[in-house]
Amino acid sequence: MIKAALAAAAVVAAGAAAFLSTDTRADGAGADPLGEKTGGETTVWATGRQAFSFPAANLTNEERTRFVIGNSFFKRNWVESPASTTARDGLGPHFLARSCAACHMHDGRGEPPPWKRGLSDQDPLALLLRLSVPGTDPYGGPNPHPVYGDQLNTVAVQGVKPEGRVRMRWEPVQGRFADGTRYTLQKPIYQIDQLGYGPMDKDIMVSPRVAPQVIGVGLLEAIPEREILANAAAQAAMLDPIKGQPNRVWDAYAQREMIGRFGWKANVATVAHQTAGAFHGDLGVTSTKFPTETCTPAQKDCLAAPTGAEPGGVEIEDKTLDEVIFYQAVLAPPARRNANDTQVLRGQALFSQAQCAVCHRPSYKTGDGPFPRLTSKAVSGQTIWPYTDLLLHDMGEALADGRPDFKANGRQWKTPPLWGIGLLKDVNGHTRLLHDGRANGVLEAILWHGGEAEEAKQKVLRFSEADRQALVKFVESL
Ligand code: HEC
Numbered sequence: 001m002i003k004a005a006l007a008a009a010a011v012v013a014a015g016a017a018a019f020l021s022t023d024t025r026a027d028g029a030g031a032d033p034l035g036e037k038t039g040g041e042t043t044v045w046a047t048g049r050q051a052f053s054f055p056a057a058n059l060t061n062e063e064r065t066r067f068v069i070g071n072s073f074f075k076r077n078w079v080e081s082p083a084s085t086t087a088r089d090g091l092g093p094h095f096l097a098r099s100c101a102a103c104h105m106h107d108g109r110g111e112p113p114p115w116k117r118g119l120s121d122q123d124p125l126a127l128l129l130r131l132s133v134p135g136t137d138p139y140g141g142p143n144p145h146p147v148y149g150d151q152l153n154t155v156a157v158q159g160v161k162p163e164g165r166v167r168m169r170w171e172p173v174q175g176r177f178a179d180g181t182r183y184t185l186q187k188p189i190y191q192i193d194q195l196g197y198g199p200m201d202k203d204i205m206v207s208p209r210v211a212p213q214v215i216g217v218g219l220l221e222a223i224p225e226r227e228i229l230a231n232a233a234a235q236a237a238m239l240d241p242i243k244g245q246p247n248r249v250w251d252a253y254a255q256r257e258m259i260g261r262f263g264w265k266a267n268v269a270t271v272a273h274q275t276a277g278a279f280h281g282d283l284g285v286t287s288t289k290f291p292t293e294t295c296t297p298a299q300k301d302c303l304a305a306p307t308g309a310e311p312g313g314v315e316i317e318d319k320t321l322d323e324v325i326f327y328q329a330v331l332a333p334p335a336r337r338n339a340n341d342t343q344v345l346r347g348q349a350l351f352s353q354a355q356c357a358v359c360h361r362p363s364y365k366t367g368d369g370p371f372p373r374l375t376s377k378a379v380s381g382q383t384i385w386p387y388t389d390l391l392l393h394d395m396g397e398a399l400a401d402g403r404p405d406f407k408a409n410g411r412q413w414k415t416p417p418l419w420g421i422g423l424l425k426d427v428n429g430h431t432r433l434l435h436d437g438r439a440n441g442v443l444e445a446i447l448w449h450g451g452e453a454e455e456a457k458q459k460v461l462r463f464s465e466a467d468r469q470a471l472v473k474f475v476e477s478l
């Protein structure tokens with residue numbers, strides 16, 4: 001065990017020093033040294049609005065049909081019960097949006113609402129507030145608020161009160177680079193009002209999160225657990241303060257504790273659990289895995305509302321749910337652009353120099369996904385370039401939400417994958433980054449880094465303007 005950890009540490013040290021020429025941790029990088037085929041053989045060469053919406057390039061025809069079916073249930077609006085279309089009723093009673101795509105628009109990412117604008121049913125919330133009170137639930141996860149549950153539902157069916165509304169304002173935060181250039185960041189401040197069921201406890205903990213893009217999630221799921229553990233072991237053996245930790249979470253499909261990979265705190269282990277959980281938590285659509293509506297005992301109007309459930313509490317059948325899970329799992333990451341550009345290559349060297357690559361680990365060779373029926377062989381055995389260690393890091397006070405989520409504490413966030421990040425503007429028309437979308441563009445995202453990433457940020461603060469631009473150009477080429 002100790003030997004393995006030390007060997008991994010040696011590899012990381014070598015990799016950090018010689019990342020550009022021979023990134024020793026990039027399995028099979030010989031064939032694709034610049035990682036242009038972001039998702040190995042699944043990669044699609046796509047830009048523009050649909051860049052995140054293509055199936056893995058190596059699917060069979062039969063799998064393409066499953067993809068199309070899953071896509072339709074991801075995109076289409078669900079409706080309240082009773083309704084004439086029983087295939088898509090069961091929305092609510094409490095919910096946040098009518099479809100997955102309302103938040104993951106074009107399979108991409110949400111953005112926080114603009115300055116001071118309130119939110120309403122017409123303005124679907126791509127930023128959700130997770131809620132909890134101190135303690136844990138029976139699975140070791142966050143302890144839901146006794147009245148408001150585990151997330152703030154801003155919409156409800158007819159005759160049921162929404163739980164409340166989110167209001168945001170922004171506060172400027174000033175800083176300057178070593179060369180004297182000034183910058184201003186915007187810090188979001190949240191307020192919940194129009195509470196439907198009385199005041200919240202004083203010890204309520206709130207974690208705001210925007211919808212991330214959903215490309216490549218099946219590939220991330222197929223990264224062998226031992227690789228994630230090796231990342232943690234390698235960082236533990238390093239001298240500097242970067243000490244990532246895996247999250248461990250309960251998975252409703254595997255029926256056991258697993259390493260978390262999805263969500264901003266790695267608070268979900270599998271695409272299957274995430275998908276069924278989103279139908280339940282975000283749309284109010286129940287399934288065999290999550291059979292009870294999200295109403296709490298104090299929400300009498302919610303409990304009394306008609307549901308579209310078949311006996312046993314199911315509003316989306318397993319068969320349909322499986323196709324949405326499959327669809328998610330085979331959405332392809334798009335290929336890199338301009339990987340050979342001189343400025344981009346310079347930026348790549350700086351990315352490694354500033355130790356970005358320790359957390360944003362470039363490359364892996366995938367194994368198999370956990371549930372063969374729900375994914376595809378297409379994601380197995382691929383050399384992929386996601387730029388993440390899938391570990392939790394203390395990112396400092398400024399980013400902290402103060403709300404634990406399984407093993408993640410209130411200052412930790414998962415290193416998000418960076419693939420596709422340069423195409424966000426094409427896909428979603430914005431460049432809002434980080435867990436709550438507070439950063440506008442790559443440089444602002446870096447400037448919010450603190451805690452274990454403080455040293456990396458300090459290096460960037462000392463970069464010349466040309467080097468800052470090169471670093472950003474590299475990240476935008478991913
Ligand atoms: C209200 C907005 C909203 C809706 C609707 C929504 N999501 Fe999400 N989604 C999110 C947020 C926010 C996260 C991050 C959650 C977290 O950090 O806990 C997320 C995360 C995910 C992820 C994990 C991505 C990753 O890499 O971490 C997947 C997969 C996903 N959602 C699928 C779905 C599916 C399928 C549906 C429809 C059933 C759906 N979502 C509906 C907001 C939404």
Ligand code: HEC
Pocket residue numbers: 242264351354355356357358359360393395399413414415416417418432433434435436442445446449452453456457460471475
């Ligand atoms: C200690 C680990 C660590 C280091 C070092 C690090 N990052 Fe990050 N990075 C993270 C985490 C964790 C987040 C998510 C924080 C959040 O959402 O609040 C993040 C977020 C980002 C994002 C936004 C991603 C998104 O999807 O919104 C970018 C861009 C980024 N990092 C680039 C960099 C660059 C460039 C460097 C080097 C200068 C760097 N990071 C160094 C851990 C790290």
